[in-house]
Amino acid sequence: MIDLGAVYQVAVDVADASGAPADPASADLTIILPDGTTVSPGVPAPTTTGQVRVDYVTVQAGRHVWRLVTGGPTTAYADVFDVQPAMPAGIVSLADARAQLNMGPSETTDDDELRGFFGAATGAVERALGRVVVRRTIVERHEICRASEALLRRVPVLSLTSAATADGSTTWNTANLRVDGETGLLKVTSGEPLAGDVDFTYQAGEVVIPDDYRLAALIIIEHLWETQRGTMGVQLGGDSETYSPGRGFAIPRRALELLDPQLPGVA
Incomplete structure (x- = not known):
């Protein structure tokens, strides 16, 4: 990369x-x-x-x-x-990842390889959460048969940039469209309803990335880095999961617990 x-x-x-x-x-x-x-x-x-x-x-x-x-x-x-991309999507910085791996300031030989783990960790965190963490532009197409509502697929939605038919023949004023950031529900507040193949362009992600999301990403990066080198101990950082070189789990349980709102069986 x-x-x-x-x-x-x-x-x-x-x-x-x-x-x-x-x-x-x-x-x-x-x-x-x-x-x-x-x-x-x-x-x-x-x-x-x-x-x-x-x-x-x-x-x-x-x-x-x-x-x-x-x-x-x-x-x-x-x-x-x-x-x-010019602005790569990563929950954590290279400096944060290097610190997690206890790399000194002069240990930069593996920086390019380490950066390759950022995207994997970011994707794993976002899939586990079911939401966008790193802010980015989303473009998605909806087939709409004349309706006043649409459900944007990637949340949280920060802002709506544009709404237009795929052929560009019809556009909607974003001032007349209201979006619920957490649910992605878009409603037409005035003007013509939505119709046809409509392309929505919007910004999604977290304004401030929570510490538990960042820590989970660092744990995943550390785990992937160490298992690749076969340097993990008998247990994965205190989890009950055992490890042997060439086998194991891509996401340690302790990272998933940081991303889960509540542990199974806990009321």
């Missing part, structure tokens, strides 16, 4: 039939961007025999697929890479 605007290097080592490094007579690179369009950056001549390197400056967030085909010798290579 790299940041939007950073450089991704396509790196391919080319060899001839005998396995010796060889500069290709030709090389064509195609990158399929997240929006489905393609680009074909020029491939410079290798500075080291057989080592084809192309630096590509990323311009879109999302999954990229690339394919490099060479001639003389004839070879083909393909791979993918992911680019995260």
Whole structure:
């Protein structure tokens, strides 16, 4: 995972039939961007025999697929890479995660790998809660057969940005639409009712992320980090769940308890 605007290097080592490094007579690179369009950056001549390197400056967030085909010798290579948005969605910061893992200020070697756990932990917390935690823009389409209400799917809703039919032929003034932030229930207070395929754009998430949500995310990150390295003890941080390398639970029970409004069996 790299940041939007950073450089991704396509790196391919080319060899001839005998396995010796060889500069290709030709090389064509195609990158399929997240929006489905393609680009074909020029491939410079290798500075080291057989080592084809192309630096590509990323311009879109999302999954990229690339394919490099060479001639003389004839070879083909393909791979993918992911680019995260300019404003990545994470409940906690890199500094918070590093502190949770007791990493010192100079222990930055694993920062890029550690950041990859943020999205996983954030998704796990939001699924457990059934609500959006990290503030972001949501665009969702509703098929409405002339009604004065609609139920937005992602809560809590912070603000409604726009409401318009998919073809853009009809728009609704957001001042005439009232949204209950906790339930997502949208009502038309005046004007025409909603009708057709309506795209709602709105902001959802927590204005202030509660401490228990943040701690749960840190516990999940720590658990995933340590189980990947096979360094957990016999028990998972005091839980009754036992662990052996290669097996276990993605979300420790203590993290789920922080996210649950009440424990099972407690009145």
